[in-house]
Amino acid sequence: MGSGKQLPPCPLSVASMIQILSLSLSLFLLFVLVTIFPLGAQPDLQATEFTELPLTKQTAAGLHKAHFKTLTDIQRKAIPLALKGRDVLGAAKTGSGKTLAFIVPVLEILYRKKWTTLDGLGALIISPTRELATQIFEVLRKVGGHHTFSAGLVIGGKSAKEEREALHKMNIVVCTPGRMLQHLDQTFGLNVDNVQLLVLDEADRILDMGFRATVDAIVANLPRTRQTLLFSATQTRNVGELARLGLKDAEYVAVHEAAEAATPARLEQFYMVVPLQEKLDTLFAFLRNHLQAKIIVFMTSCKQVRFVYETFRQLHIGLPLLHLHGKQKQTARAEVTARFAAAKNGCLFATDVVARGLDFPAVDWVLQVDAPEDAETYIHRVGRTARFEKMGRAVLFLAPSEEGAFVARLVAKKVPVARVNAKAAKRQSVQTQLQALCFKDPEVKYLGQKAFVSYCRSVSVQKDKEVFRLEELPLEEYAASLGLPGAPRIRGLKSVDAERVKELKNAPRGLKALEKEVSGDEEEEEKEEEVEGMKERKKKEVRTKYDRMVERQNQNVLADHYKNLIVDDPTAAGASSDSEGDFLTVKRTGYDSDSDSDSSTTSTPPSPPSTTKPKTIDLAGTTLTIESKRREKMMTSKKELAKLKPRGTRLVFDDDGNARPLYELQGIETFREAGSAEEQRRRFVAVEGERVKVADVEDRRVAKEKRRERRERRRRRREKKRQRKWFEDDPEDEEEGRKGRKGRKGKKGRVIEAAEEPETLEDLEALASGLLG
Numbered sequence: 001m002g003s004g005k006q007l008p009p010c011p012l013s014v015a016s017m018i019q020i021l022s023l024s025l026s027l028f029l030l031f032v033l034v035t036i037f038p039l040g041a042q043p044d045l046q047a048t049e050f051t052e053l054p055l056t057k058q059t060a061a062g063l064h065k066a067h068f069k070t071l072t073d074i075q076r077k078a079i080p081l082a083l084k085g086r087d088v089l090g091a092a093k094t095g096s097g098k099t100l101a102f103i104v105p106v107l108e109i110l111y112r113k114k115w116t117t118l119d120g121l122g123a124l125i126i127s128p129t130r131e132l133a134t135q136i137f138e139v140l141r142k143v144g145g146h147h148t149f150s151a152g153l154v155i156g157g158k159s160a161k162e163e164r165e166a167l168h169k170m171n172i173v174v175c176t177p178g179r180m181l182q183h184l185d186q187t188f189g190l191n192v193d194n195v196q197l198l199v200l201d202e203a204d205r206i207l208d209m210g211f212r213a214t215v216d217a218i219v220a221n222l223p224r225t226r227q228t229l230l231f232s233a234t235q236t237r238n239v240g241e242l243a244r245l246g247l248k249d250a251e252y253v254a255v256h257e258a259a260e261a262a263t264p265a266r267l268e269q270f271y272m273v274v275p276l277q278e279k280l281d282t283l284f285a286f287l288r289n290h291l292q293a294k295i296i297v298f299m300t301s302c303k304q305v306r307f308v309y310e311t312f313r314q315l316h317i318g319l320p321l322l323h324l325h326g327k328q329k330q331t332a333r334a335e336v337t338a339r340f341a342a343a344k345n346g347c348l349f350a351t352d353v354v355a356r357g358l359d360f361p362a363v364d365w366v367l368q369v370d371a372p373e374d375a376e377t378y379i380h381r382v383g384r385t386a387r388f389e390k391m392g393r394a395v396l397f398l399a400p401s402e403e404g405a406f407v408a409r410l411v412a413k414k415v416p417v418a419r420v421n422a423k424a425a426k427r428q429s430v431q432t433q434l435q436a437l438c439f440k441d442p443e444v445k446y447l448g449q450k451a452f453v454s455y456c457r458s459v460s461v462q463k464d465k466e467v468f469r470l471e472e473l474p475l476e477e478y479a480a481s482l483g484l485p486g487a488p489r490i491r492g493l494k495s496v497d498a499e500r501v502k503e504l505k506n507a508p509r510g511l512k513a514l515e516k517e518v519s520g521d522e523e524e525e526e527k528e529e530e531v532e533g534m535k536e537r538k539k540k541e542v543r544t545k546y547d548r549m550v551e552r553q554n555q556n557v558l559a560d561h562y563k564n565l566i567v568d569d570p571t572a573a574g575a576s577s578d579s580e581g582d583f584l585t586v587k588r589t590g591y592d593s594d595s596d597s598d599s600s601t602t603s604t605p606p607s608p609p610s611t612t613k614p615k616t617i618d619l620a621g622t623t624l625t626i627e628s629k630r631r632e633k634m635m636t637s638k639k640e641l642a643k644l645k646p647r648g649t650r651l652v653f654d655d656d657g658n659a660r661p662l663y664e665l666q667g668i669e670t671f672r673e674a675g676s677a678e679e680q681r682r683r684f685v686a687v688e689g690e691r692v693k694v695a696d697v698e699d700r701r702v703a704k705e706k707r708r709e710r711r712e713r714r715r716r717r718r719e720k721k722r723q724r725k726w727f728e729d730d731p732e733d734e735e736e737g738r739k740g741r742k743g744r745k746g747k748k749g750r751v752i753e754a755a756e757e758p759e760t761l762e763d764l765e766a767l768a769s770g771l772l773g
């Protein structure tokens, strides 16, 4: 040891060589991973921007194009977990960006699996309403536009045949439960065995009784190995529900769980105690005082929505009005949604079909005229305003009997709500006007009666009996407040389980079954056609330039000429003092759609566009100023001038053939003999009241007769349709068609023609041979 001999340099030991090799291998693997996932190998739970996430350049480009840059809380937490392949239960306040939290993973996961059209359906996104499904589909289109996946929207109210054909090619489907199940049942060859992702937006709603059977049936068709993402602002951790969906070790992401309130921070919430019979007055006064605002008004039933919409329209409130409910045709629903989204101000009367998920821009107020069924529904309804860092306000009307219990429910759900009172000075009664409308138009009265009945029914079927107590509501006064001559009879108010009601409502044609189940009343058929007819008739009325003008959506594009027309019109009848000079509002306040303002002699003519001196014309001793060319032209037309000339007085002839004025003043003596003015008034009201009641009976009889005729017509139509369908949709025919479509076509064409109108002997023969075939 002490010799001092230097040892020769030692060669690398085997162990060190292995170490170096494994190090290089790790480096190589890291290099490969970085190459495959250029933006980072692991999803980042702390990322603040989309660019920090390992997203494909297609998704990144879509997000960039749609101006999504910073992640919201729910997106920051849920997207990385979903990208890791975990099942996620996402809960976050309304308007906090949950849609992107599932759209981004859907696109990314399918892309990583190299999904192509040939792989079939890869992701299924289920939403409770058609409007929400459409909105999700739009976001998907925007963000996924750079991918090559095919995506489709499968909702009711559209051609099932077209959907059926397209479904085979779709990689991502956004759907409503009922329609999807229909396709699973009826679309031949629809393969869902390969579905990788199932997303339920508004999951708590989709999983409740209303959709239970449908969703269970859909899920039963999907493979067990799929990934599942559930999102809602009122998400629950109901273990039973999760087991039903087959969720495995799901991550619960509740980003606002520790927040002080369950509703958005910038949302101001109030409630008012409003007796039932004063609800419409208060609503009218509120709208009258917010002519510049964009407002959503929630009511319980479609019929109430229709009644309030139809009557308030006729009262010319001064605010563009729209309505949306589940019984409208799909085209009307889509149109209303688009119009309200584009509107700057206006009021949308709606049922809970609008309560969840819809992202109307810049809604200022949410008004709940009828209390929602529970605190969750309240949270979703008010969530239509104050979305994504915007401000918003909400007011809830509570009947005195509802106040205590419902406010307690809200407090328990961490909803901060303050009591306010309506200013007495601003109150305005519309009862007399509604009475006049109901008296004038039996259709309006009928709508009012239906609204009354459906409100009472909805209260009677509510689950929370502490809040909803029908026996404590002043029904007679409520009926009078709707302008009705008396409270309509509500036949057979059975006690029906609220969950069962929901289930029936969501089932196809469920509402009809519901009506029957709740009322046991065969005669209570829908008045759809009548109201549709009413609308049709209104449509056919001559539409003036002003009609078209007020219907315009984008009010900023009105030509200056029109703006001048309205702004400078100081005599616009009923121009509201609080209209703050807004042109549309001012005009609409006094706007009368029934009269053609162009030919009106009472309104002030439009302001002259130029400064030239106005011409004058002498008409039957009156000098009229002509301020525009158009008016000048009008003044030189004999026909138009005839309208301006003094009119004759209408006279009536008495039994002796003497002409008398239509209304004659009574002599003061005769008047006194008849009793005091108050007494006479009372007598008059009593007599007229009786007359109204008699007329009401007659109206009912006529309405009943009409209903019977309609039923009969419908029955005939259905019968015809059944015959036609038999020939078109016979499964054997379908099968035959698949084998050789050509041969069947010829036969089908001939048979259908004969089946529609077998007028001649040949037709009958053709029908007979078709039936035999």
Ligand SMILES: Nc1ncnc2c1ncn2[C@@H]1O[C@H](COP(=O)(O)OP(=O)(O)OP(=O)(O)O)[C@@H](O)[C@H]1O
Pocket (backbone or CB within 6 Å): 067, 068, 069, 070, 071, 072, 075, 092, 093, 094, 095, 096, 097, 098, 099, 100, 232, 233, 356, 357, 358, 359, 383, 387, 388
């Ligand atoms: N990262 C983001 N950056 C900017 N805006 C966003 C972002 N994410 C979402 N938004 C916007 O926020 C709004 C609300 O988003 P979204 O509809 O997804 O909310 P939500 O949480 O699903 O609401 P709800 O509970 O009512 O369904 C939308 O207008 C959307 O465009």
